[in-house]
Amino acid sequence: MIGLEKTKNEYSELLQRISNRHGVKELAAYLEKHGFFTAPASTKYHLCIEGGLLIHSVSVAKLALKLKPVLLPDAPDETVILCGLFHDAHKVTDGFSNKTYLKNEGYGSERQPYLWNKEQLNFSGAQKSLLIISKFIGLSRDEMQAIAYHDGPYVPSWEDIKNDPYPLTLLIHYADMWSCWILERNKARLMEGKKFMEDV
Numbered sequence: 778m779i780g781l782e783k784t785k786n787e788y789s790e791l792l793q794r795i796s797n798r799h800g801v802k803e804l805a806a807y808l809e810k811h812g813f814f815t816a817p818a819s820t821k822y823h824l825c826i827e828g829g830l831l832i833h834s835v836s837v838a839k840l841a842l843k844l845k846p847v848l849l850p851d852a853p854d855e856t857v858i859l860c861g862l863f864h865d866a867h868k869v870t871d872g873f874s875n876k877t878y879l880k881n882e883g884y885g886s887e888r889q890p891y892l893w894n895k896e897q898l899n900f901s902g903a904q905k906s907l908l909i910i911s912k913f914i915g916l917s918r919d920e921m922q923a924i925a926y927h928d929g930p931y932v933p934s935w936e937d938i939k940n941d942p943y944p945l946t947l948l949i950h951y952a953d954m955w956s957c958w959i960l961e962r963n964k965a966r967l968m969e970g971k972k973f974m975e976d977v
């Protein structure tokens with residue numbers, strides 16, 4: 778797939794920056810073994826393609842790092858990279874050897890290249906990410922909040938934190954949403970706009 782090698786290199790560089798943290802190498806190896814490089818980012822929405830999750834995860838980590846000096850300058854880079862790269866760990870596996878997404882071999886007009894694996898642990902996605910990451914890494918309170926609640930108001934668990942969301946949670950949430958909706962999903966639309974302006 779075009780661009781995936783470049784994205785893998787960017788992932789390796791980001792991973793290298795946090796590799797001194799206890800458990801990071803083991804977490805990365807575990808996720809890579811279970812399909813981190815091949816999983817899609819969704820069943821039929823943004824980046825529902827092989828490698829989509831890798832592209833998305835790198836995008837969120839890079840964008841969160843760009844936003845950090847403005848919004849949260851005191852947050853360690855390590856924390857921002859860790860949460861950005863692995864907030865969607867649950868999209869690889871449920872932590873019990875079940876893949877999260879299965880290829881929809883017979884797909885046609887319904888335009889859904891992947892299906893949820895119904896055998897996987899029935900548990901909220903973001904909180905499943907927290908479970909998986911916590912098996913390998915001792916997370917701070919801010920990191921736990923950010924990983925478990927990065928979906929913000931898009932999921933019912935927002936009720937748990939809506940009156941007092943942690944700053945890191947909002948930073949990761951915003952980087953996640955901007956990546957999904959603007960950088961990934963609407964890229965074609967933006968490019969169409971550019972072409973229109975060039976034509977004028």
Ligand SMILES: [Fe+2]
Pocket residue numbers: 833837864865953
């Ligand atoms: Fe995400």
